[in-house]
Amino acid sequence: MRDLTSFELEYVSSCARFAREVMAPSVKHWDEKNAFPLEIHQAAAQRGIPYAGFPRDLGGKGLSHLALVTAGLEMASVCAPMTFTLAFDHGSLRPVMIAGSPEQRKRWVKDLIAEGGHGAWCMTEPESSGSNLLAIHTKATRTNGGWRIDGHKCMVGMGTVAQVFFVLADAWDGDRRLGPTVFAVPRDAGVVVSENPPKIGFRCLPTPEVRFPGVAVGNDAVIGGVGSGLPVLLDSLDYMRLGGGVVILGLTRGALHDVAPWLDEREIYGGQRLGDTSHVQIVVGRLLARLAAAEALLFQAAADLDDGKPVSHLLSALKLVASDLAIDATSEIAQLWGWRGIHEDYPATKRLRDARQTSIYEGTSEIQAMNLFRRWASAARSGSGE
Template sequence: MYDLTQEEQLIIQSVREYAENVMAPAAKEADVTGEFPWEVINKGIELGLHALSIPEEYGGPGMSALMSAVISEELSKACAGMATTLGATGLSCYPVLIAGTDEQKKLYFDIIQSGKLGAFCLTEPGAGSDSGSVAATAVREGGEYVLNGNKTFITNGAVASVYTVFATVDRAKGLKGLSAFIVERDRAGVSVGKEENKMGIRASNTTDVIFTNVRIPAGHLLGKEGDGFKIAMKTLDSSRAGVGAQAVGICQAALEASIRYANERKQFGAPISANQGIQFMLADMAIQTEAARALVRHACRLQDAGQPYGKEAAMCKTFAGDTAMKVTTDAVQIFGGYGYSRDYPIEKLMRDAKIMQIFEGTNQIQRVVVAGHILRP
């Protein structure tokens, strides 16, 4: 990249070393077994890769959106599942960054920086894209809130030590009742439910999280009662480019593997890369990957410059997610039968890519966001 400081270049060098030497060798086993790779993740935590957005005044690295995206891309190139674990902790920090008081930031960021993971708990069985349907409740009782409800598809659900949780203080108010809270994992009444057996990003942990009469201090409410929807939307705006970057990392892995294979694989006495049909596929994969990367980084640069970036963040998440699906499908095609075999790492990329079109706002919801921006009078 042309606009990085020396520190940033060194950070990328470290991230690459971690991704290539620590993550990549463990990726296949974690994908096959679905077991959580604690050793690899703990090493990433040690390097500070789970807490990228925590500001320097709270002891964090205070990475820009652009640097976070570059890091996310590098990690996802090695294993999108493990990158998701580290990234989801960052996602859980955003509600605190956006709406937390100084005291709340210290509380949350100290837990994360002591080497723990976090999780963002918004989705429920009946509230996916429609966040207004959240059924979890938070009832004020004296100096406390009492939380009840079931969250589902929670990344890091069973491995996080602290959660940012969305619950309604008044269901009758719909979106205006939604509120955000900090909940530590070890509070009485917090339990972990079913773990998902996923198609892709299998190194990451996805579970239900259940809150049964969980008492938290009133001081754990982020912002005011009813600020939840605003906080959730701002959080997802902030994190979308990160998902786009993950998708770009998957594209890059698929592209590089395809180029290598096309040069090595010989048919009819020549490498298959000598065929124009393969060349055009590789060229299209490269063009699309570079375009997705440029869109992701454009959204990040807007964010870093303090300019509106919601539309571009939605665009880049959608485009990069769709591109990852297309590029990995083409990679499997170039690898032919070997691409379809689980002995080769290509089909994993295709399975990992699919979630990029689904989580943190489906690509259909992203299009609603983009349409909302461009049709605004």
């Protein structure tokens, strides 16, 4: 793996400093508030932290994925959900980056970044579409000047603050079904957004319900062609798993970091400390081994993305092993804290709550495993021996 440049290292240390100085003191506050951490975003903007992975001509810093994941780990070890909100737009604006026209890139990336705005992805629906993305009920009907969108989405990350919603809808021209299509729908076109619902974790990532009650948009809202939504969606979902992987591994790093002093301090009997027992050393050593393996996968995926290599399989594997690890690690670590592991005045409890989300978003662990199986089985059938 190559070394980071001095420019990249400067960005990483600026993010690490920001996490220590600004994020750390307010982690509990934003968790309890169950709201988007606006002041954190304002402070991050002053330090030039958001949007760093976008090209310079669109308002970013043109930073490599390798640098972004290194910085993301530093921040997510302090607060995974807050870091998720800060990095979110790299994934949410992906449809425009890969399939948008120059005009769409100007409006929904360049201008949005200049305003400090956000995008949100609307795939999941309360009654139908979840893992099966194509079971959508949201409908886009062709009109004279464009499209009318009717539908109801839920768990829309950043939905309470987004200026644009990338909506997966089934497009129809009269009785003719044109197929799944991605539309960029401006918030002010008549989108109705609920409050942030109560979740057990990732509370500062708002995930409201979003309704489209006959919202009218022009033809210029279509991203990547009518009926061509699936490849845009799948590429975007793949890409989001890099950011998802970063925050999950940062969360695990942070949980281990929190517990280290406790293992040294806690006397169990006869002057022996918790960390002196072979049982605890083996539990923690196994978690450290799994963390090292998952981080190697993360850095490999980031470097391959920078080199333009295919990474879909690496990102599915990363998301799966990282979320399994985070759930196991935060549970084992909560146990090591004794009653403090389930008490809100101690850090392990929030880590445990946050970790529970990670095997669900960006495709559940079952979906990642099936992705990997299908790829492996198809290679085995074709004799490519992958």
